[in-house]
Amino acid sequence: MEQEKIIIPANGYLMLFVFLFLFIGSISIAIITEQPLYIICTFIALLIAPGFVMVQPNGSRVLLLFGKYVGTIKKNGFYWVNPFYTKKKISLRASNFDSERLKVNDKLGNPVMISTILVWRVQDTYKAAFDVDNYENFVRVQTDAAVRKLASMYPYDNFADEGVDEDITLRSSVNEVSSALEKEIDERLSIAGIEVLEARIGYLAYAQEIANAMLKRQQATAIVAARHKIVEGAVSMVEMALEELNKKEIVALDEERKAAMVSNLMVVLCGDKDASPVLNTGTLNH
Template structure:
């Protein structure tokens, strides 16, 4: 037997009545007749008592008799089975696992800190009980291994890998799908179903976090400057064209160059410029 099978035990209420009647009748007969033979009924009723057990909602009991798997009870209620059965309880509820933040290297070798949040539940009680030694510990270790493998598949960002379309920081949907698929394949041996898996924490390791932050800030500044210059050039071009079309002033190439220089300074400066009023001619 290498797969789960459902066991349908006897109702515990019926057996409770039978065991109680056996105990009471044997006790009364023993008192009345003083015959030790009736003590056997009392002993049998006491031996039958360990066979009673409860199954709560979304729980199960795996039944084993002298090393042989006898099935799993998944129905809720009060039951009785052979008192020599070992009745291991396995929860069927969905569980959360928030892994520790592990330090790994991404695809390009940068040290990063990464953690995973996993939602899982037991679907095959036979595999959970007998295919692995401890299924809860198995989930923890395999989750750590899956996170390490995932981090090595993608760069943290595309600073050093400009051709990377998917990164750990930007491609969360694709990365989480890959993580979930990897974990499902790993935990299938233990009868575990992965309901959801996603990255819960992601950051550069402390030794490079400061440098990477400055790099991100520099990239943002360069991108902003690029946009400012593009806008300034368009505005200067539009201003010169309008002045020429409306014939407000006749500008030669030298004056155009001076005007472009002044406008670019005004539009691209970090601080407010201070105007200088020229009280003479344009040439002085």
């Protein structure tokens, strides 16, 4: 199996001087001497002309001779090669690819919309030119396939009511998911000589048909979590209040009055609205 071969061809400026000398000199001498044989040098000069090639920074030219791979020019400059070479231009610059939003199922089977942003460049010109049919289309197709696979490996989010306790989720584990995506895409594109510089999730959301239901579910989960914290804090405050009253002997409370006090404090501390005080001028039983 052939591999990329870097070559540095002849200096283009020197051959440009030879071309101009043959082309202009042969025409001039033919006119002065009226000898048509010098016109042959003009045809030689015209044969030299197709061999000039210019390579810009972060560019390359893949050279073929009647279907046989000769080598790749990666160093920028002005060169001259065999006029019969076929010169295929391949850019070595970094390219951005923003994939379309795909509808896929996450690990729990929930439909989500996801897209990725990929930064890539050609590393091996031989593989990019000859191991795949169209390396740019290959990048797009394989990136979409990698995103679909990644989305099916992780849940969108953690939900306690389903017993889901994943360390990595699509929504919260951005660095881990991006690293796994980059590795997956890099393995797929290595056959085309493509180097993955960066890959990350560009868009992530539930599919439209379940977006409203999932939003309500997330809100309910947040409310339950908040209530849990409120109740936990209220219990701690009630316990502290009873301990302080008992320690300082401000008032002696029997079990019935303690229960009433706990009930009132829990209502005040856990309620959504401000409590309205009620003055009791009698006893607890009247």
